[in-house]
Amino acid sequence: MYKVMIIDDEPIIVEGISKVVPWEKYGCTVVDTASDGNEGLEKIRVNKPDIIFSDIAMPGRDGLKMIAALKVEFPDMMICILTGYRDFDYAQTAIRLGVTRFLLKPSNMSEIEEAVETMVAKLKKQRGDAPEEEHEEEGKAGSFIVKNALQYMEENYKNKITLNDVAENTYVSQWHLSxxxxxxxxxxFSDLLNQIRISQAKLLLMDPSLRVSDVAEMVGFLDVAHFSRVFKKQAGMSANEFRNKQ
Structure with a gap:
């Protein structure tokens, strides 16, 4: 039996899909449900379902980041999105990240059953092209996660951010993100963060009114000696030498 999970913040939808779809006909069973993205992600990691029906416009989670994280962590998992969010670009990105079906609410039962049938057929499909199709989907999802991670680092480099902070923002484990x-x-991670910080430091060093220690602090280094070591390693010269050359 294929394990199914349903995630939606509208109880009537969760109950409807759980009870009305003839799951046994498709060799499936609903193992759990969740009412929001956070609870859903936790339960997915426990139950490891084969199929997920999920809304992606729920409070507390960015739907596209959640899809990308799931496709990286569980590349075989089939995902069907149910949403009232009518945005073509959003749908296109979701499908590019590996979503099997994107259904707009309210969906009728024949659409839902067709999605179940398609997902079960994909799960049954003998391997052949399947691994290639999975590695490709995982690659797209991974690329999406990396893009979001770098964006988060560029927006927060002034703060004391850790690998765990970025992993939490992209919904993957530290191990997966690394x-x-x-x-x-x-x-x-530390090389990328240092690269971002030092490139910003180079811009700030153009201002002669700022001391090197000020610049170090402004780009997120608590210790000026550490900043000096990292700067020299990245730039091939000290911060003062760099400033004097400009």
């Missing part, structure tokens, strides 16, 4: 950053950029 692996993805390395795979897509060839660099570690």
């Amino acid at each position: 692996k993805l950053l390395n795979k897509h950029t060839g660099k570690s």
Whole structure:
């Protein structure tokens, strides 16, 4: 039996899909439900369902980030989106990230059953092209996560941010994020963060009224000696030498 989970903040939809769809006909069983994205993600990691029906416009989670995280963590999982969010670009991105079906609310039962049938057929499909199709989907989802991680780092480099902060923002584990950053950029989290900070520091050093210690603090370094070491490693010269050359 294929395990199914339904995630929606509208109880009537959860109950409707759980009880009205003839799950046994498709060799499926509903193992759990959730009313929001946070609860849903926790339960998915516990139950490891084969199929998910989920709304993505729920409070507390960014739907596209959640899809990307799931496709990286569980590349075989089939995802059907149920949403009232009528945005073509959003739907296109969701499908590019590996969503099997994108259904607009209110969906009729024949649409839902067709989605179940399609997802079950995909799960049954013998491997062949399947791994290639999964690696490709996982690659797109991974690329999406890395893009969001770098954006978060660029917006928050002034603060004391950790790998865990960025992982939480992209809904993946620290291990998954570290692996993805390395795979897509060839660099570690700390190298990428230092790169962002030092490139900002170079711009600030153009201002002669700022001391090196001021610049260090402004780009998120608590210790000027640490800043000096990282700057020299990245720029090939000290911060003062860089400033004097400008």
